[in-house]
Amino acid sequence: MEYEVVIGLETHVQLRTRSKMWCGCANEFGAPPNANVCPVCLGLPGVLPVANEEALRLTVLTGFLLHCAVPELAKFDRKNYFYPDMPKNYQITQYDRPSTANGWVEFETGGGRARVRIARAHLEEDVGKNFHYDRYSGVDFNRAGVPLLEIVTEPDLRSAEMVYDYLNALKDILRQGGISDCDMEKGMVRCDVNVSIRPAGASELGRKVEIKNMNSFSGVRKALEYEYARQVEVLCGGGQLAQETRRWDDAAEITESMRTKEQAHDYRYFPEPDLMPFAPTDAWLGEVQARVIELPLARKERLMRQYGLPAADAETLAGDAALGAFFEGIAPRAKQPRILANWVINNLRARLAETSTSIQAVKFPPAAMLELLELVDTGRISGRIAQEVFAEMFATGDAPEHIVARKGLVQVSDAAALEPLCDAAIAAHPRTVADYRAGKTAALNFLKGQVMKLSHGKANPNLVGEMLQRKLQ
């Protein structure tokens, strides 16, 4: 029998706020243990939470980006369970009145497009982190109280690959929207999956298994691949699946049972009496609405449409907001936006990466890129020289015109100057000349390269080509 996999995701994302959810402590990764703590986030007796308004805004902004509805009223609840990393032994979260719900994410997968419904995105607080040593354990509460957004999908995902693509699309949206830095290595994104299988074509859902403890998107993909195979094997062997929670063991690459339905926690949710329900006003919503960005997928399509870019380039620019903005800042004035995109991606981006520079720190003004392309376009410099000019621009911030003039890089299109160089190349490579004449047209390129070398790259390559062809006829 063929089995279909049905997957739903709960993705936890740390919000990009300056301070924590209920207190003024810094929301910062990498500080020494328990450096960013205060009576409130340590849950000392007598303290009270005060909601971080930016976290509330980012939650609603996420709702807008994920096409969710924003209910008139949201509230917080207490989720009760004991764990040493939980300062209060209850987590403040949103149980039945989340800040935002009922939306969708559209993304590319399997060569097409898919839409996954978002059940809800709610705000809660992160917990601390336990460290285990030989004879004792320690808890670092720096992370305790960091605002955490939980984004829950409907069971709309149908393969491990699709999940992987969804997660990457979601990450792009959240990063570009300024919601979260989504740095996996810093634990800013964590996700739990719910997975079941059913005979292909069936409408009823199978027994749901929750998998926890994946710490990378590829880990999620692997866990789902493993779990699908495991479940199919159990059913094909005539066995029954249990509704349970399983843990992904990243080293062994297997899932193992943590607890069954019977052992499930009773979280005893109830409304958080220390916080008032939150009813956003129209003005408040308007301010958040003003922060909505164009989604990466929409931007990719627009870049293709508006500038005629190939899909790959459009995707690169849409996926890197800063680079995209750089491009779009000058693209309307470019004669050939496609070529500009090429330069931005292959030269500028590469240089930025090589030198670990941020785009804000680029020394030349964006319009200098247009000037550079103009020099090539009008034949004043060759494409090869343009590379050299760009490197200089990047290093010094000097205008391309200046660089060309200063270094004497103007393209040589003077036939009288090029004649002797072509003759020299022909004379020096009789075998290549013979090959060419025997019909190996590619040999011409070699000769052309020799002339370019002799001219220190300044010769007009088209002219050189024509001249060589004529001479060898």
Place this chain on the structure above:
Amino acid sequence: MWNTLTISDLAARLGRREVSAREALQACLDRIDQVDGRLHAFLSLDRADALAQADEADARRARGESADQPLLGIPIALKDILAVRGQPLGCASKILHGFISPYDATVVEKLKAAGAVVFGRVNMDEFAMGSSTENSAFGRTGNPWDLDRIPGGSSGGSAAAVAADECLAALGSDTGGSIRQPAALCGCVGLKPTYGLVSRYGLVAFASSLDQIGPFTRSVRDAALVLHAISGHDPRDSTSLPEPAIDCAAAIHGDLRGIKLGLPREYRIEGIDPEVKSAVDAAVRQLESLGAEILEVSLPHTQYAVATYYIIATAEASANLARYDGVRYGLRIDGDDPIEMYARTRGAGFGPEVKRRIILGTYVLSSGYYDAYYLRAQKVRTLIRQDFLRAFEQVDALVTPTTPTAAFRAGEKVDNPLQMYLCDIFTIPCNLAGICGLSLPCGFTREPRLPIGLQILGPPMGERTLFKVAHAYEQATSWHRQKPPIQ
């Protein structure tokens, strides 16, 4: 005998330099040395810190910083549930063993800013759970009128300390009557402000939606002075009302003509002590003679209040007290794993009443029971609030006994929690409704001679009316001037 004065009297004498803040505090400390061995209102006392505060108050006065500072140099004791930076914060519980607060409660900050000498940790029922202060892990407090009797609770230490002249005023907290009931049983004035009027930041939570801090004093005017100092919006408490500090002193004048007072029909219950009843009846007649119009009103859902309270309060408490787990502070009894450590720590750290309430609260929130208990209780709570709001459309304030009986003997109700819970039958609805209530002395039982309290309840933010009514009554009577026999 500076310790026996009211705040108003002492402030006037401090202002005239008849006495220094240090001398006033010393009088309190001497009185504590004299009686507290028997009374046991104080759990601990940092004399050096208190004297330093008194000296600072004197210095402030010498520098001329005393204008509009009626609390400058006034010694005020604190229930062991309020956080004071550098002082123990124990809630009369073993589980907070050794815990020193690293921060000040908002009310403490405000009192210190006003120049009050904030001193001592006074006894209470553990985590404010109880009506007799017998649930303290550190021994019971006596009633200054009869040491064999209880002072009420949970703020029994605060009431006893004020009644016995160990301090000029004290702060307590009131979740279901924990200020008003001990104030009544010890013969002082106790105020439970409107929910949200006084910041709860730094008040160790018992039941967050019900808890409110308030003063114990020996006069109505004194309570208004303390309330003025501690009230007002606090950005650190999200449930704090967007109101400035409330000054009720200006409302304290004149007779009660034009004031309508309601007597809730449902508060006329069986089991009310005849002496309490006759004292309250006499007080009502007195209020009428002062010009108030007396009307009967109905609060139809009163009979459900105690049950509703014990569901909501315990549910919130079960979560609020979850943090005492031995991981970060207080008592820790190690185990082989965290669960064992929790069980041992909490098993040894909490007393029986606290455990009883945590279990009850955990139960009413459990899956499958939530709707029948917690959700239903919340609905009834709304009905109870509506009862009051409707009554306050007819009358300015309500008048009731504070407690059904005067102070009972220590040990009398320890084995009967239900009997104990009924001590708060007249005070609980006020917390559920979030309104304000004040208790003041209105007489004594004959044999033995024990104080009786009159409760006045007002609408949300109706403190001015409470003070006007209470002050007019107080000025017409002399109950508040009676001193307990403890020497």
